[in-house]
Amino acid sequence: MAHVVIPPIRRLLTRWGIHPDSHKFPAAGLDIADAGLPPLLVLPLSQQAGAPARPVVKVGDHVLRGQLVAEAVGHVSAHVHASTSGTVMAIGDAPMPHPSGLPGQGITLRPDGLDRWVQRDVEPYPINLAPEEIARRVAAAGIVGMGGAAFPAAVKLALGQRSSIHTVILNGSECEPYLSCDDRLMQERAGDIIEGARLLLRATGAQHLLVGIEDNKPDAIDAMKLAAHPYPEVSVVRIPSRYPMGAERQLIHTLLGVEPPAGGRAADVGVVVHNVGTAAAVWRALRHGEALTERVITVAGGAVAAPRNMRVRVGTPLSWLVERAGGLTREPARLVVGGPMMGVAVPDLDVPVGKGASGVLALTVAEVGEREPSACIRCGSCVVACPVGLMPLEMANRINAGELGQAEDIGLRDCLTCGACGYVCPSRIPLVQYFAHARGELMARERERKRLDEVRELTEARTARHEREAREKAEMHARRKAERAAAQAAEAAAKVSATQEESA
């Protein structure tokens, strides 16, 4: 294992970010428990970034664990597999973890309790597989980024194959408060993670593997260093703890000192970033032939009796998880799927967790700490906190005035919506909500503009069709008229010749 240390000067020059209370304990100090099988599972069809998957089973079908139940549609999408054996009860609208609280498409599965797997292809030495075969099997296992964004892992690998990648970064920073699922995973399954990461390294053709772990997780760093010891291409790096260290660009800059261009990808600087959970899932998929059917989730928050990290089947409802964590001690002020900074607030405990959910939080009033926003005092705290170097107050002002285009000009597209600005704002202005609103609005306008363009095409096609039909009709009339005239002329001629013959 090569020893890599971040230059102190880079540490000193890094000014962005915030240091929220970590709240990682007691969950971070306890081993991962098994959440077990709930009475009903709902597999969301849209639990990955990109297009929703298309169901390939029917209501009433019996499926086995790891069996494909919905296939990827289009270029950016991922397969969905049954997370246990059981019967498909319904396919259709079900409560989903979405900020709108609106339902989404899902497959409801009733477990039969046997938890039987489909045929699994065990591969003793997956490191010998060809890079394309690794990417193919990662896609077949339905693996998505496990850090929260749920970007299909195979798509990322394909992007890597197109541009030349020299470094794979494994993201073990886990900078969000409360969450400790990656921390526990690194302590308990360090071997799986390193082996999976070496497969990712092979699939992308990169030479170096850097594992970035924040210095508030010393046990995880030790465990990962031990697991990485035999491999010279792997380095485990201690990185400073600050939020949002786990954001792709910030992590790349901290580790390598380079920054991908605005609007560009990490691959533009020869880097690809994967979460540690993704690496572990890749190892399970290639070595043991297991599709992604479970993940580790932190169940925590002030309203939860016994916070704990759990191995959870994809599609398990929140209510089951909260119950397994000892239930609620008081009425939560807010329920969140994901981390407290970037997670999704959900209306009730009926929603299921997807592949990208890293936490389930039941937060108390004191923890949410919501207050009425007051006017901006132009203190500039948000500008200092912004990890991208934007001016959140200026963007929010423009969005408030309805000038979305201007907000875009000063960097709305580069915003990570990490929430650091809103966290430090002394006036408690919901800055991220402004940015999320503006982005959604711009996207909705773009969608509507495209739709109207298509309708225009339809209208023009219809007009053209009508003109053609009218022309053809007119031509036909003209032809018939000509034919009739010709027929009449012929008749007349025949008559004339007949009378001539008669007279003759």
Added chain:
Amino acid sequence: MEQMITAVMSLAAIGSGLGVVLGVAARKFAVEGDSRVEEIVAMLPAANCGQCGFPGCEGAAQAIVEGEASPTCCPPGGKVVALAIAGHLGITLGDDDMEEAPKIAVIEDAICIGCTKCYRLCPSDAIVGAMKQLHGVFAEACTGCNQCADKCPTGAITMQPLPATAGTWVMPKPVMAA
């Protein structure tokens, strides 16, 4: 005498030369009407529904360019078209004269008699149906131009806002304290 001829000849030469230049320029750089009208027509949905109160989309474009109508006068186009036109002409739109969510035609199954009047009228072929068969609307192709609803003999067609789904939902703008 000679001087006079020189002057007349040279002036005639200059005059005819310039005349030729002007004639060529008039043909080459000819502007047929206001080019902005055509540009605006290209932005409008081309439904020619007449809801704006002008004769067709071209009439509306003329009125918008001349400042007689607001860019928001087109209900099928809605916010998107209004913003595009306003941006093109450099007009600022007020917040309040913006149309709300786009609307589309919805056919009430129980009242539709299958008369095919609506589907023959629809400018974007958004309605499908046959004689004495229940008609349906392709939501993606409907601009909500209201022509079908005007002609429906039983009043089965109404304009309703597009249903919100998780895919089209937009985070609401935060309410700011004064």
